[in-house]
Amino acid sequence: MEFTLLINAIIAGLLLGVFYAAVTGGVSISFGMLDIVNIAHPGFIILGSYIAYIVNSSFGIDPIVVSILALPLFYLLGTAVYQIYYVSFEKFGQESLRGLAFFFGLLFVTEVCLLLVFGVDYRSVNAGYIGPSLHLGPMEFPLRLLVPCLVSLAMFAALQLFLSRTFIGRAVMAVSQDPTALRLMAVDPTRIKRIAFGISIATASMAGAFLIIIQPVIPSVGRDYIGRIFAICVLGGLGSLPGTLIAALLLGVIESITSVFYGPSWAPAVSFGILLLTLAVRPSGLLGR
Amino acid sequence: MRTPVFIFWEVVVGAALFLLFRNYGNDYLFFAGYTVLQFIVLGTAWNILGGYCGYVNFGTAGFFALGAYSSVFFYNIGQNLDDIMPEKLLAPMQWIFPLPVPVLIVIAGAVAGLIGLGTGYLTLRLRGVFFAIATLALAVVLQTLVVNWDFVGGSRGAYVIPPEKIPVFGPYIQYLFMLMLILVVVSLTVARLIERSRLGYGFATIRDDEMAAEASGVPTLRLKLIATVVSGALMGMAGATFPFYIGYVEPDSAFNLSYAVNSIAMPMIGGTTTWAGPLIGAILLGTLQQVATVTISSAVNLLIVGLLLIGFVIVAPSGIVGLWQKWVRKGPKP
Numbered sequence A: 001m002e003f004t005l006l007i008n009a010i011i012a013g014l015l016l017g018v019f020y021a022a023v024t025g026g027v028s029i030s031f032g033m034l035d036i037v038n039i040a041h042p043g044f045i046i047l048g049s050y051i052a053y054i055v056n057s058s059f060g061i062d063p064i065v066v067s068i069l070a071l072p073l074f075y076l077l078g079t080a081v082y083q084i085y086y087v088s089f090e091k092f093g094q095e096s097l098r099g100l101a102f103f104f105g106l107l108f109v110t111e112v113c114l115l116l117v118f119g120v121d122y123r124s125v126n127a128g129y130i131g132p133s134l135h136l137g138p139m140e141f142p143l144r145l146l147v148p149c150l151v152s153l154a155m156f157a158a159l160q161l162f163l164s165r166t167f168i169g170r171a172v173m174a175v176s177q178d179p180t181a182l183r184l185m186a187v188d189p190t191r192i193k194r195i196a197f198g199i200s201i202a203t204a205s206m207a208g209a210f211l212i213i214i215q216p217v218i219p220s221v222g223r224d225y226i227g228r229i230f231a232i233c234v235l236g237g238l239g240s241l242p243g244t245l246i247a248a249l250l251l252g253v254i255e256s257i258t259s260v261f262y263g264p265s266w267a268p269a270v271s272f273g274i275l276l277l278t279l280a281v282r283p284s285g286l287l288g289r
Numbered sequence B: 001m002r003t004p005v006f007i008f009w010e011v012v013v014g015a016a017l018f019l020l021f022r023n024y025g026n027d028y029l030f031f032a033g034y035t036v037l038q039f040i041v042l043g044t045a046w047n048i049l050g051g052y053c054g055y056v057n058f059g060t061a062g063f064f065a066l067g068a069y070s071s072v073f074f075y076n077i078g079q080n081l082d083d084i085m086p087e088k089l090l091a092p093m094q095w096i097f098p099l100p101v102p103v104l105i106v107i108a109g110a111v112a113g114l115i116g117l118g119t120g121y122l123t124l125r126l127r128g129v130f131f132a133i134a135t136l137a138l139a140v141v142l143q144t145l146v147v148n149w150d151f152v153g154g155s156r157g158a159y160v161i162p163p164e165k166i167p168v169f170g171p172y173i174q175y176l177f178m179l180m181l182i183l184v185v186v187s188l189t190v191a192r193l194i195e196r197s198r199l200g201y202g203f204a205t206i207r208d209d210e211m212a213a214e215a216s217g218v219p220t221l222r223l224k225l226i227a228t229v230v231s232g233a234l235m236g237m238a239g240a241t242f243p244f245y246i247g248y249v250e251p252d253s254a255f256n257l258s259y260a261v262n263s264i265a266m267p268m269i270g271g272t273t274t275w276a277g278p279l280i281g282a283i284l285l286g287t288l289q290q291v292a293t294v295t296i297s298s299a300v301n302l303l304i305v306g307l308l309l310i311g312f313v314i315v316a317p318s319g320i321v322g323l324w325q326k327w328v329r330k331g332p333k334p
Helices: A002-034 A039-060 A063-067 A071-088 A093-117 A143-165 A165-175 A179-184 A189-214 A222-236 A242-263 A264-281 B005-022 B025-054 B060-079 B085-096 B100-122 B127-149 B170-194 B200-216 B220-240 B244-245 B257-270 B278-295 B298-315 B318-332
Strands: A133-136 A139-140
Touching: A002 A039, A002 A143, A002 A165, A002 A189, A002 A242, A039 A063, A039 A093, A039 A189, A063 A093, A063 A143, A063 A189, A063 B025, A071 A093, A071 A189, A071 B005, A071 B298, A093 A222, A093 B257, A093 B298, A133 A143, A133 B257, A133 B298, A139 A143, A143 A165, A143 A189, A143 A242, A143 B005, A165 A179, A179 A189, A222 A242, A222 B244, A242 A264, A242 B220, A264 B100, A264 B127, B005 B025, B005 B170, B005 B257, B005 B278, B025 B060, B025 B170, B025 B200, B025 B220, B025 B257, B025 B278, B060 B100, B060 B127, B060 B220, B060 B244, B060 B257, B100 B127, B100 B170, B100 B318, B127 B298, B170 B200, B170 B220, B200 B220, B220 B244, B257 B278, B257 B298, B257 B318, B278 B298
Parallel strands: none
Antiparallel strands: A133 A139
16 A cells, blocks of 8 residues: 555655746746846746636636647746846846845735735636546546646757757757857847747746646645755756656656645655755766766 | 944844843733844845845845744753663763754755756856746755655654743844844844945945956856855845744744845835945844735735835836935035
């Protein structure tokens, strides 16, 4: 019986891990590649969850479809935020202290606005795959984890292809390393960064939909994800999407096993432990350069 | 102004405030004033690391709660002495417990300072961003620990019942107000001393160009650790009296994110380079919030703080003090 429990904990952890990767993907781009410490990312994710919730509860459209439809909206939001950030901080090289405070304020304002509009009730969405599970022998695959997991994988593959195959994608990878060289290639680094930041926020739309499929959401839930997101991002080696995926799977499994065997209230401590350990032992992460 | 003179004026202003409240105000004024004073301490403490060194600490709530829960811990020991202490120790322990609040404040400072030292030692060698993220996560983890620790109340919370009256001061809140006033004097003095000492210049070199500072022989890691410990300890001390103030502590209120936001917003709005910045920011924002909580709602006042923070960071990066200095330098138009 103990063995079945362990197997299922690992499966749930792996499924959850892929979801964590989707949540972290955006930060891997903004923090890892663009060097923009967007701690407001969880705020955008929760925003995505609530948009999925509103459309789902009033029109009954599938949350994942909603999140895909909302991609352009989030992309524009991202470019707008980057524009403000660039004009006010990055242009003068003042990004460290004030930039952090700016994003922190943004996170806080998003949370309080959602709180004022929706209150502190837990919100959830309706879809056919929330509830049933797929059984394979002793193994159980809850569909509400499996579906976001598969879509996450697709999203991750698309991101990786975009970054490694297209010109703009390669320019994004290049901009963090040598903006001057990029300028010599007649590419405007600011434009590239704006596009990349837009994409990073766009992923938050989908991650938000996954989140509200997996668990009911309240405005303050985003905070729980900050430690997790940055732990994964640092562990994966900043700016490496495959590294992010591996780190996310690792964290997912460890967290899941912790919560099955020691109780769910201990799970948040795991990510922080891993974060501190990584920072102390190997700050460049698993696949860091 | 020399330091003893500065302290003298602080004490004079503090005493005047206290007497004014005592003679012309009511208990509500003490309750509201306590909150503002608490934010002055938190803002000043944050600024020692954030403003002077340029290292952002998002974990104010964590350090604050650490102080609050260390008080709860020792209070609970005092309440359950018969069960906890072995027979032999009971008599001397009964003599020691319950610990007076000033002692609890010192203990809380030590605990929070130690945690600051630990976190700092692990993360301060890296870029400042990592420290910021670690402090953010630290608050979450401390909260997890407290939620799972039944002795200090767990997720249910703990009651700390202060006596209603106390000799000399009368109502207990006046005593707490006085303690917080002393903490304000201490933290402002510390901040001002740092600002004008070798230490402060060292901090400023870290803020402006850490690489250059390190290259010219400034012991950056040691200085950053000092700043983290001092700042964390002051935050913990501000939290130590919180259980006695509120009477009932639960993790959500002690770890409230509003402490983190306020302690960043206040120095940012006031100005981060001098001790006066957090003071001005805390008085303005603290009073504004007290008014907004009563007249509108507590969620709205948090929104105001967040928006003010974003606005000031973008439009007036050096805060009110910076605006003032600019105005003085230019001079009023004839």
